[in-house]
Amino acid sequence: MGVSIPEIMAKKSTRKTRKPAAKTRTKTRKGKAAKLKPPRKPAAAGAEAGHGAPRPWTNAQIAEAFRRFQAANPDPKGELAHINPFTLLVAVVLSAQATDAGVNKATPALFAAADTPAKMVALGEDKVRDLIKTIGLYRTKAKNVVALSRILVAQHGGQVPRSREALEALPGVGRKTANVVLNIAFGEPTIAVDTHIFRVGNRTGLATGKTPFEVETKLQQVVPAQYKRHAHHWLILHGRYTCVARKPLCEKCIIADLCQWPGKSVL
Numbered sequence: 001m002g003v004s005i006p007e008i009m010a011k012k013s014t015r016k017t018r019k020p021a022a023k024t025r026t027k028t029r030k031g032k033a034a035k036l037k038p039p040r041k042p043a044a045a046g047a048e049a050g051h052g053a054p055r056p057w058t059n060a061q062i063a064e065a066f067r068r069f070q071a072a073n074p075d076p077k078g079e080l081a082h083i084n085p086f087t088l089l090v091a092v093v094l095s096a097q098a099t100d101a102g103v104n105k106a107t108p109a110l111f112a113a114a115d116t117p118a119k120m121v122a123l124g125e126d127k128v129r130d131l132i133k134t135i136g137l138y139r140t141k142a143k144n145v146v147a148l149s150r151i152l153v154a155q156h157g158g159q160v161p162r163s164r165e166a167l168e169a170l171p172g173v174g175r176k177t178a179n180v181v182l183n184i185a186f187g188e189p190t191i192a193v194d195t196h197i198f199r200v201g202n203r204t205g206l207a208t209g210k211t212p213f214e215v216e217t218k219l220q221q222v223v224p225a226q227y228k229r230h231a232h233h234w235l236i237l238h239g240r241y242t243c244v245a246r247k248p249l250c251e252k253c254i255i256a257d258l259c260q261w262p263g264k265s266v267l
């Protein structure tokens with residue numbers, strides 16, 4: 001899947017706040033031996049520049065946050081256009097390091113030409129590449145889409161398997177993609193941690209972790225069972241439109257009073 005989400009966040013967050021790399025500092029006074037100071041500790045997971053780490057949420061706060069998410073949007077939907085489990089799988093593969101809007105511009109023509117694995121294999125890598133050339137990393141993605149289609153035809157009867165192991169064995173499919181497909185196509189209570197959920201979890205203190213897998217594991221532990229099916233969509237939409245990366249819109253946030261981020265702009 002190329003560059004990981006933590007790596008992308010690390011690159012973004014260091015643009016404004018980059019400091020010299022921590023190194024052993026020396027201080028010399030006349031007539032005294034140089035004193036060594038230990039390197040500064042890195043900020044804790046979830047701490048954003050100058051704001052410190054958020055406090056953990058109570059179970060009651062978490063339940064209340066998801067109650068509000070559900071009340072505001074009872075049936076949340078993903079924003080990647082698709083017409084069946086196979087086109088969903090392809091759309092998610094194409095969305096790696098690309099926006100949903102960018103993928104949605106290219107996929108109508110692709111899915112009109114091939115909406116099943118067999119048709120995608122018949123279409124061939126050259127034509128797939130041509131149809132998705134507006135999407136980043138399109139050469140690798142075209143190769144993966146045709147290769148995974150070939151495997152679906154050969155090993156899964158032309159169907160998308162309802163199995164994490166089988167999904168993750170497909171070219172271009174990692175844990176996040178498998179989670180999205182299992183959740184949207186098959187209704188499983190998986191939580192795919194993308195860049196938005198990773199940021200929201202760490203910033204607010206809802207689920208902190210150094211990797212998407214750590215955040216996913218914590219969310220699976222703390223999100224009440226009745227909300228797990230849609231937690232993925234609620235958190236993505238919250239991160240995409242309200243708890244945005246550069247300047248979160250705390251004034252219009254429906255969970256502002258519950259949020260544990262010390263830097264939030266409302267109390």
Ligand code: SF4
Pocket residue numbers: 203204242243244248249250251253254255256257259260261264265
């Ligand atoms: S209060 Fe601000 S930082 Fe906290 S969840 Fe809402 S938008 Fe994000």
